[in-house]
Amino acid sequence: MKTIQWQDDLSIGIGPIDEQHKKWIEHFNQTAEAIASSKSQVQISKTLGFLADYTETHFSSEEKYMQESNYPAFAEHKAKHDELRTTLSNLVRDYQEEGATQDLADAIETFLGNWLLNHIREVDMKFGAFIAGQKNA
Numbered sequence: 001m002k003t004i005q006w007q008d009d010l011s012i013g014i015g016p017i018d019e020q021h022k023k024w025i026e027h028f029n030q031t032a033e034a035i036a037s038s039k040s041q042v043q044i045s046k047t048l049g050f051l052a053d054y055t056e057t058h059f060s061s062e063e064k065y066m067q068e069s070n071y072p073a074f075a076e077h078k079a080k081h082d083e084l085r086t087t088l089s090n091l092v093r094d095y096q097e098e099g100a101t102q103d104l105a106d107a108i109e110t111f112l113g114n115w116l117l118n119h120i121r122e123v124d125m126k127f128g129a130f131i132a133g134q135k136n137a
């Protein structure tokens with residue numbers, strides 16, 4: 001299973017959020033590796049749990065920051081987070097019901113991995129540009 005490497009083009013220019021994204025990628029990679037190497041169900045369930053928890057921690061913190069900055073695109077950004085929250089809790093439920101199937105591995109690698117990268121590059125990046133614009137104003 002493919003893991004994700006942090007690259008500088010993923011930086012949105014807000015230090016604490018970049019750090020959270022790096023951690024998020026680490027949790028993603030640990031989950032992907034646990035599934036790929038058919039680690040014990042306990043290990044997979046643990047890494048997937050960490051990933052889900054960390055996603056919530058990160059989304060809440062990013063949303064708080066957006067609200068505090070009166071970010072005009074807050075509602076649409078939060079709607080994207082909410083979609084992923086739903087998808088991720090479905091993945092966790094599928095895992096609990098069916099274990100680490102190939103479908104789950106594919107969903108994590110293709111859907112979740114791509115979502116993560118696209119969201120940072122397209123959606124979070126706009127928030128970074130907004131904050132940078134405010135500092136220069």
Ligand SMILES: [Fe+2]
Pocket residue numbers: 062077081119123124
């Ligand atoms: Fe975001």
Ligand SMILES: [Fe+2]
Pocket residue numbers: 021058062120124
């Ligand atoms: Fe983010």
